[in-house]
Amino acid sequence: MTSVLGMDIVFGEKLPKGLLPIGLDQDDPYALFKKDKDMILLNDKPYNMEALAHQLDDDITPNEYIFVRNNGLIPREIDTESWTLTIDGESVSEPKTYTLAELKSKFPTHSYQLTLECGGNGRAEFDPPPKGNQWSLGAVYCAKWTGVRLKDVLEDVGINSDAVYIGYYAADEHLTRDPNKEAISRGVPISKAMMEETLIAYQMNDQDIPLVHGHPLRLVAGGWPASASGKWLQRISVRNKVHDGEKMGGTSYRVPCTPVAPGDKVEDEDMCIIESMPVKSLITYPKTGAMISDKKLSIRGHAWAGENSVRKMEYSIDFGSTWKECDLKDAPNRLAWQRFSAEVEFLEEGYYEVWARATDSDGVSQPMLVPGWNPKGYLNNACHRIAVKVS
Ligand SMILES: Nc1nc2c(c(=O)[nH]1)N[C@H]1C(S)=C(S)[C@@H](COP(=O)(O)O)O[C@H]1N2
Ligand SMILES: [Mo]
Numbered sequence: 001m002t003s004v005l006g007m008d009i010v011f012g013e014k015l016p017k018g019l020l021p022i023g024l025d026q027d028d029p030y031a032l033f034k035k036d037k038d039m040i041l042l043n044d045k046p047y048n049m050e051a052l053a054h055q056l057d058d059d060i061t062p063n064e065y066i067f068v069r070n071n072g073l074i075p076r077e078i079d080t081e082s083w084t085l086t087i088d089g090e091s092v093s094e095p096k097t098y099t100l101a102e103l104k105s106k107f108p109t110h111s112y113q114l115t116l117e118c119g120g121n122g123r124a125e126f127d128p129p130p131k132g133n134q135w136s137l138g139a140v141y142c143a144k145w146t147g148v149r150l151k152d153v154l155e156d157v158g159i160n161s162d163a164v165y166i167g168y169y170a171a172d173e174h175l176t177r178d179p180n181k182e183a184i185s186r187g188v189p190i191s192k193a194m195m196e197e198t199l200i201a202y203q204m205n206d207q208d209i210p211l212v213h214g215h216p217l218r219l220v221a222g223g224w225p226a227s228a229s230g231k232w233l234q235r236i237s238v239r240n241k242v243h244d245g246e247k248m249g250g251t252s253y254r255v256p257c258t259p260v261a262p263g264d265k266v267e268d269e270d271m272c273i274i275e276s277m278p279v280k281s282l283i284t285y286p287k288t289g290a291m292i293s294d295k296k297l298s299i300r301g302h303a304w305a306g307e308n309s310v311r312k313m314e315y316s317i318d319f320g321s322t323w324k325e326c327d328l329k330d331a332p333n334r335l336a337w338q339r340f341s342a343e344v345e346f347l348e349e350g351y352y353e354v355w356a357r358a359t360d361s362d363g364v365s366q367p368m369l370v371p372g373w374n375p376k377g378y379l380n381n382a383c384h385r386i387a388v389k390v391s
Helices: 029-033 100-106 150-157
Strands: 040-044 047-050 084-088 096-099 110-117 140-149 165-170 187-189 199-204 218-220 233-239 254-256 271-273 280-285 290-292 296-304 310-316 338-345 350-360 384-390
Touching: 029 040, 029 047, 084 100, 084 150, 096 100, 096 150, 100 140, 100 199, 110 199, 140 150, 140 218, 140 296, 150 199, 150 233, 187 233, 218 233, 280 350, 280 384, 296 310, 296 350, 310 338, 338 350
Parallel strands: 084 233, 290 384
Antiparallel strands: 040 047, 084 096, 110 140, 140 199, 165 187, 165 233, 199 218, 254 271, 280 296, 296 338, 310 350, 350 384
């Protein structure tokens, strides 16, 4: 609770057990999660919030603009002293449990800036509309994560050669509060688990991870649907088959293996798990609707491409007929978004749209319009458009 309040509760030991401090206003998610008042609240049971494109202008997204996605109920009481992480599963010979202090002292510390995007970011644009949070543009961020490599921990435990996947288990409760049900339990193939950048993190942006983003421990697998990055991490199972936890099957975080017509019903066996996220970009300056009196405008934003890097960034002011190249920076590390900028020149007064298009290291570009429809509306990586009025 002190982490939510942002300060120590003096006389905290005298607070009757189960009584919540009134300073912890349960009805105001903005105050509760320390979010900017302009963020969009999509849902309150569970809480889901997203950012506006222009709020994502920083290279490292500060907490106040980081989207919130919860499948279940945020754990209330977290005791960091007694918190443990257990590694078990069919593919470890002997399960092993670590305290937070052991994890921190036993393994080297690593920091990476990692882009996390919800698989359903952009869902609101699909037609017919799929069920789920109607994310627009802002279910993405790039924070700095600090922790230990999952790889180092798995090597310490010792994993068998038949390991194919890892699955996480976390402390959040199912919405029904049924203790036998998981809110979500997803994971990644062993190859992704063993990557240098796959972290068991205990810090975000150089501070304890905020409660809503997974305090005190979070799995972070950058470049993959953010649902693979389990918050409030308690257990990782090393599996000898594809992890079959909650939200690994059916239409959850899966898309048709081959394209289907909008609205089609797709059989379970024809659905494939989303792995690396597709190439995408966001114009973070100016804000859409900008009114300018000068015919010159500096634009900027970020581009990212899942496991790939972004090779080229372009903009168009004539609805995609012609494109000009933007300046594009390298990422500070793999799986972090990349900064782009450009000086745009408008010819005459009037209404314009600036469109942005990224191309990844495989040569794949963003589609100008909404891509392939799928039952749950994942992977919309259409070009971002902003309106600009020159007068
Ligand atoms: N334990 C747990 N981890 C979770 C979730 C959750 O509900 N519970 N939601 C997942 C989903 S779907 C997303 S998009 C990201 C959101 O992370 P954020 O809240 O830090 O933005 O967390 C993922 N990890
Ligand atoms: Mo998500």
